[in-house]
Amino acid sequence: MNFELDDVTQAVREAARRFSDEQLAPHYQAREAAGRFDRDLLLEMGGLGLIAADLPEEFGGIGAPGLTQGVVMEEIGRGDMNIGYVQLLSSLIGGVLVRYAPKALAAEMLPEIASGRLLPALGLTEPRGGTDAANLQLRARRDGDDWLLSGEKASISCANQADAILVAARTGAPDSGARGVTAFWVPLDAPGISRSAYDDLGSLSVGRGSVWFDEVRVPDAQRVGDEGMGFIRVMQGFDYSRALIALQCLGAARASLDETWPYTIERHAFGAPLASYQGVSFPLAEADAQVRAARLLAYECLWLRDNGQPHTKEAAMVKWMGPKVSVDAIHQCLLTHGHLGYSRDLPHQQRLRDVMGLEIGDGTAQVSKLIIARETVGRAAVQYARTK
Template structure:
């Protein structure tokens, strides 16, 4: 069979895009293009400097706020656009295409994993006090659930909040908390009924980062270098009674509800990062000369990339399906758990396969694919480890 090979000079700098979702509303198609332009102009040129500095400039959050990117899960009366889970999916996918996992994680923790608790469970006074600044990017938000001995097993958390007069006193510690070093607002999970077992007796609190008694230790990570991740210690941290977020002792259910959205976002991140890795690698092998021509001329190379693209497309479709179910208000715990179990594992296969095709250059610091391999590693762990997610799927089979 005669295989026609296009001229590689006509194939360089190819942008790899998955086909657009057929039923995606026009406003979300416009959102995709707007976020993509922002990423290309404001993130990609500066991301390496942020990685070296270990932090993201606060001005970037304010710019995203001015463009409306930080309010898509919040009500219009506080400055949001209330666009729902599909908007989160699109947003996460385009941030993932930046190739900077730290920037992506910090942004989505702010928009979809922490501040949404205030929108979903906050009082009118809490919303009025916190949401406008969060949506404008003037106050950066974080979620503090994970502890040294309680990760995917949220029911095992030990941080306690004890009633004291007209307020609460929080004692305990949190681990692996994104936006804890440079952020302003913490959504903290603490046990408020010491007699309750497991998931019972857990409540959520809005805690301002500057509250006395909070100490933060920045952690040195394998990847996501530009995002700040920390261990937090709470020592007799006193907060007012109105810092309680939602119903007392019912915080576990709020955590689980928001985890659903977090896992959809992770599906979006994986789709965007997979597409970017395939794009970078396709362009590389079409210009890298070996064995008398571009690597692209080697059938094994082309077929490897095609297989990775097919797997990434399948995982992406599952993530969009889960987002559509969530947007329709349907029970999608099984599908969301499938997304969280599958998408990061596919991403691992994609980025490792792409690094292999980069050869020695893919092993060098400073190349996007090397960074993407490091950044991808945590996605099988954070937001619910793959093994835990598969158990959730198995329970519903």
């Protein structure tokens, strides 16, 4: 077993770390107030190859392994985990477009995504629920060479600022389940689209919201994958995105820990540094160990993916564990700063609010554990859900 990153990944990590330290971390809190991303910043990241480095070179990436993209995500997460939504959506959606979009659509859109000129969104969740995602209702019906889409997508990251959306729509009968769903690529300035931004607890610069489709006309050339296969194709990308999300959150936790350890030496109580009290140092030591263990699980998951091996179970494990241990670690860092930690002057409260969103986004702890059980003991683990 070799724990050393290869030269390319190491160089990409250094570039991402420099960018994160210099451009992201200093303005993390100001970006929350802006409520959206600075598009020039996205262009800069694209120019540095920090968006979707995993795309093939012909589409604007560098053909990097998933592990390399995971390392980028971790570094971006340290500076501003909200910016990591750009990497997350671009890699997840970019991967689906590479494999299943018509060639002309892929050739046109992917370089735009990798350069930071086009911010994509993913439309799966609907108002009636996201865990039972295959049971979606947004309708697409044929009209000559086009499709007409009607319905609502809810809880869409970057709804207020994305340029296009990969949307899952029902093309089969209402009860056709996962195999009656087709994916479409829809520009978000198309006639019939309207959108909103939610008043969220955190990740305010991401702009999560709803997207409404009112008879939106989409040419068949913008269908991504075969009819009836849209849900399955999009979900196949989730084993990858789950590991990336874990590293996005763990990066934020790492930043809080790296700021908090030195504080326990600087700050004194009862004539001694805080670090001398095991009631202070042990919870931090535990958090540090848990963050490191979850990070290794994420790396293992990406390594399995890059080597063509099954990794659904590891992805579900780390999608649950990554955000969970990050929330716990950041909470501990906040508490260690005492009253100062509770202030908006320090970033721990913002990291805590931001990371909490990804305990839900892309699948909750419960659905992750269902997948772990299903991968371990088979369909018996989901018998209840299937028969109700």
